[in-house]
Amino acid sequence: MPQPKLWTWPFIFLILANLFTFMSFQMLLPNLPPYIESIGGSSLQVGLITTTFAFAAIIIRPFIGHLLMTRPRKILVLIGAISLLVMTALYPITQVVVILLIIRFIHGIAWGWSTTVNGTAAVDLVPRRRVGEGMGYFGLSVTVGMIMAPSLGIYLYQNYSFDLLVGIAVALGMIAILLFSITSFVTPEQVYKNQEDPPRFSFTGSLIEKRSWYPALVTILNTFGYGSVVTYIVIFGNEQGLSGTFLFYFFNAVFATITRPITGRYFDKNGPWKLIMICSVLSFSAMWVLALASSNVHLVIAGAIFGIGFGSMMPALQAWVISKTTTERSGIANGMYYSSIDLGIGSSAFILGFIYQFVETATLFKLSSFLFLLVLLLTILDYRKQTEPWVAPE
Numbered sequence: 001m002p003q004p005k006l007w008t009w010p011f012i013f014l015i016l017a018n019l020f021t022f023m024s025f026q027m028l029l030p031n032l033p034p035y036i037e038s039i040g041g042s043s044l045q046v047g048l049i050t051t052t053f054a055f056a057a058i059i060i061r062p063f064i065g066h067l068l069m070t071r072p073r074k075i076l077v078l079i080g081a082i083s084l085l086v087m088t089a090l091y092p093i094t095q096v097v098v099i100l101l102i103i104r105f106i107h108g109i110a111w112g113w114s115t116t117v118n119g120t121a122a123v124d125l126v127p128r129r130r131v132g133e134g135m136g137y138f139g140l141s142v143t144v145g146m147i148m149a150p151s152l153g154i155y156l157y158q159n160y161s162f163d164l165l166v167g168i169a170v171a172l173g174m175i176a177i178l179l180f181s182i183t184s185f186v187t188p189e190q191v192y193k194n195q196e197d198p199p200r201f202s203f204t205g206s207l208i209e210k211r212s213w214y215p216a217l218v219t220i221l222n223t224f225g226y227g228s229v230v231t232y233i234v235i236f237g238n239e240q241g242l243s244g245t246f247l248f249y250f251f252n253a254v255f256a257t258i259t260r261p262i263t264g265r266y267f268d269k270n271g272p273w274k275l276i277m278i279c280s281v282l283s284f285s286a287m288w289v290l291a292l293a294s295s296n297v298h299l300v301i302a303g304a305i306f307g308i309g310f311g312s313m314m315p316a317l318q319a320w321v322i323s324k325t326t327t328e329r330s331g332i333a334n335g336m337y338y339s340s341i342d343l344g345i346g347s348s349a350f351i352l353g354f355i356y357q358f359v360e361t362a363t364l365f366k367l368s369s370f371l372f373l374l375v376l377l378l379t380i381l382d383y384r385k386q387t388e389p390w391v392a393p394e
Helices: 009-026 029-038 043-067 073-093 097-125 128-159 162-181 203-207 210-240 245-270 273-291 296-323 330-355 361-385
Strands: none
Touching (some): 009 097, 009 128, 009 162, 029 043, 029 128, 029 210, 043 097, 043 210, 073 097, 073 162, 097 128, 097 330, 128 162, 128 210, 128 296, 203 330, 210 245, 210 273, 210 330, 210 361, 245 273, 296 330, 330 361
8 A cells, every 4th residue: 555645845834834933932941041040030930930831831732722623723823823923022021030930921821822733733734644754754843943942042142142042033933934824734624524513622621632641641751851951951061161052952953853764664663662662761871971971072972862862752752642542632632742741841840940959950860860761661561561563543
């Protein structure tokens, strides 16, 4: 049977637009904690800047999951992209931490909206038989944005100013809006053609896809480990006198990009389990290399290993979440996947914000690394429960 076509112009434009969206957002992410510190924020407020954002993103997603069943994709995508642009532009207007936390909360709502809608639009455009490969390529826009943009943001913040950093983030957001505006999307009627009436809204039903809860739990633990990196790596670099913190993100992006086509095809053929097992061990190892780093070479090595491990694991987890549910519930499952990311990173920032008062930053990386071993354990347990060979969803 011939493979269904994956590379269409709408899918290509969506990947590019999503890349610029993530770059615009992720440029700010590692720089907000040191920026908050520089204007007099406490260690607890450093954690709250991430936790507040994550909480807002999570509570909005059930409403977006329901809207995706009844409203045109393009309108929802553009609302999300424009909202992100506006909130990004507001950061330099004040140096009052409380006001920044309010801006961060609203920004979280926009982020929860945008990621859920964009990810669901990608699911619509990917053939179900090629979900691992297709979402792997789409996930590359997420991963590269999560990895490459912070290195650029760190460079701009450390060598120029926070205002210039925000200005470039706004420019990238404008490019994303332009690309979204010329992209074609699948309509709700095409996705939910077997349903006569729109389903009633249920907050819990739109927040949780029960069939996908297990990979979502694994995602929470996985991103908890990553949360320590994104929140504290710039502070760690300053403490250790390392000038090349951006190198970690750069080589992370390079190696995540190189391995993505291979891991996506592997997922479709063999399923998620062995892939996630290998990636969790690599991520654990990278965290210890980072924690013990005393030179830029160590940052390069840690970034490369983390790019292969964490960079390959995230799209595999997304494809695993989606593969467990039906086409009609894919929007809700996708929203739950992104909420799992925000919950993992947000809870990491909050919990580590308390621990940070008593330990060195390197210790936070060491403690967080054990979350990847827990990911390994849960994946092994689920793999042993499988009684039939993996079959890619139709």
